[in-house]
Structure formats: structure tokens, C-alpha cells
Amino acid sequence: MTNSHHGHTRRTSPGVDPDLLAIQALTFIASNPEHAERFLALSGLGPGDLRGAAADPAFLLGVMDYLVADEPLLLLFAADAGLAPEAVVAAHDRLSRR
Numbered sequence: 001m002t003n004s005h006h007g008h009t010r011r012t013s014p015g016v017d018p019d020l021l022a023i024q025a026l027t028f029i030a031s032n033p034e035h036a037e038r039f040l041a042l043s044g045l046g047p048g049d050l051r052g053a054a055a056d057p058a059f060l061l062g063v064m065d066y067l068v069a070d071e072p073l074l075l076l077f078a079a080d081a082g083l084a085p086e087a088v089v090a091a092h093d094r095l096s097r098r
Helices: 017-032 033-043 049-054 058-069 070-080 083-094
Strands: none
Touching: 017 033, 017 049, 017 058, 017 070, 017 083, 033 049, 033 058, 058 070, 058 083, 070 083
């Protein structure tokens, strides 16, 4: 039977590096003034603090927490990154288990 073959057309990308994806998410958020303003207000950081904070695994998890908590933003980011939203959530889950 040929029905047992699974062809995936959406990139669920279990091999996506969660740290790199979090940095990509931070860049995406920072590139939109409205999202950046809200993120900075919630994080307590200034725009000049982001580069240094991006080296902190806990901060990267915070970026992903912020992203997955805001479904419209999650969907925008996933589309921009060419990923299924589930792949972004899976990367978040991998970061949170560290």
C-alpha cells in the first residue's frame, strides 16, 4: 500500500537550532518598532542592551516565551522564517527543557 508513505510539504524542521531561531526571532521583533517597544517594555531592557542579552540562554528563552505567547506575532514570525508555527513552538520547547 502506498498510503503509508508520508510526504511533508511544510517545514516542521525538528533540526532547527533553537538558539539561532531565538536570535532570528529577536531580530524579527526588533525590526518592527511596535513589537520592539512592547518587548523592551516587558523585558526592562534598552535597545542597546539587546546584543549583550542575546548571549544569555535565559534571555533567548524569554524571547521565545514572548513569541509563542502572542499567536499573531508567532504566525507572522513563522511565515517570515518559512517555518510551520509548530516548528517554532517545538524550538521553544527544546529551549525550555535545558
